[in-house]
Amino acid sequence: MEEHRPVTIYDIAERLNLATSTISRALKDHHSISDKTIKKVKKTAEEMGFVPNTLAAGLRGNKTKTIGVLIPTITQPFLSSLISGIEVTARKSDYSVIIMQSHDSYEDEVNMTKSLYSSRVSGVICSLAMETKDTSHFQQFSNNNIPLVFVDRVPKGYNTFRVVIDNYTAGYKATKHLIDQGCKRIAHLTAGAEFGNLYKERKRGYLDALTDHGLPVKEEWIINLKAMTYDAGVKACQKLFGLKVPPDGLFAPGDILAVSAVQTAKKRGIKVPQDFAVIGFNNDPISEIIEPNISTITHPADKMGKAAANIVIDTIGSRKEEEAKEITFLNTEVLIRESSKRA
Known part of the structure; x- marks a missing residue:
């Protein structure tokens, strides 16, 4: 043939x-x-x-009308919603989207930025990998006037566009909710202060809420995770429950971690929320499926994706150099469900 x-x-x-x-x-x-x-x-x-051949034409003109999206994984509901917001907005302006997953690997992220750059993308939207400390591999975009927007997991000290939520206030709200339910020994899972601002700010909100309400802060109740996974949450909670004075509440910075906490508690015969109240983060679908339902903090992922895509498209279409800015979404809310509702 x-x-x-x-x-x-x-x-x-x-x-x-x-x-x-x-x-x-x-x-x-x-x-x-x-x-x-x-x-x-x-x-x-x-x-x-x-x-x-629009791609070939784009390469000749150094423009492909394509936005590169680099995220840790597409399996997290928050990131799936983020991608949806980006894609819908891009399509309205006749842009296509290339999606790449770093799987939280710094090395993969570096290689993928090279691939996106060589593909002559018109702009890049990125949520950083957990392993990433050095962000110099993004400089190739900034140096060549390719719009770069960081979303959610954003680097410290990199002068470019960023779309985030007020993580400090969200962390404070989550912790205060547990305090309002009568918790006195509140634990927290985090990713370590060395990683960006996201988990650092949520932890800062947690600490200030405890201090403002006269509750103790104990290092043994704060566990740094290397990955925001179910298994990592189980190990952390087993450690918490094994303490001489275990916590009676937990603020988990992700719903999958909150799920791991609830299930680990139930296996140990610990009653949720009576003995151990839990609140998560993101309002993932799983938070409403598990028994008891997980209290959580809303995270406007779709709106953040749309905002990031609009920044890229507007910057491409602008004849003048745009000044880097940060868009902060303030409308995070506490959704109170069974896992924390005592009163």
Whole structure:
């Protein structure tokens, strides 16, 4: 079977006995080509099944109308919603989206930024990998005027666009809710202060809420995780429950961690929320499926994705250099469910 080959402007030129440059200009409605020739060329192109190679055209013009999205994983509901917001907004402006997953690996993230750059993307939206400390691999975009927006997990000290929530206030709200339910020994899972601002700010809100309400802060009740996974949460909670004075409440910075806490408690015969109240973060679907339902903090992922995409598209379309800015979503709310509701 003969392999089907795409029709090119050379094929059209041969059919019409015209120069390829004439064909190319006619397809673009160039003023130097007569209306009669333009009509003839377009009619022939349609008959022959010619499809313009927009990627090649984009590479020649250094623009592909493509936004690169680099995230830790697509399996987290928050990040799935973020991608949805980006994609919907991009499509409205005729941009396509390339999605890459770092799986929280610094090395993978570095390689993927190289791949996105070599693909000549028009802009990049990124939520950093857990392992990432050095962000110099993003400089290739900044140095070449390719709009770069960090979302949610954002680096410290990198002067570019960022879209975040008020993580400090969200952390404070979550902890205060547990205090309002009568918790006196509140634990917290975090990712370590060395990683960006996201978990650091949630932890700061947790600490200030305890201090403001005269409750103790104990290092043994604060556990740094290397990964925000179910298994990591189980190990951390087993450690907490094994303490001489175990906590009676937990603020988990992700719903999957809250789920691991609830299930670990139940296996040990610890009553939730009577003996151990739990609140998570993100309002993932799993938070409403598990028994008891998980109290959580809302996270406007879809809106954040739309905001990030709009920044990229607006910056590409602007003739002047845009000043880097931060968009902070303040509308996080406490959703009170069974896992923490004592009163």
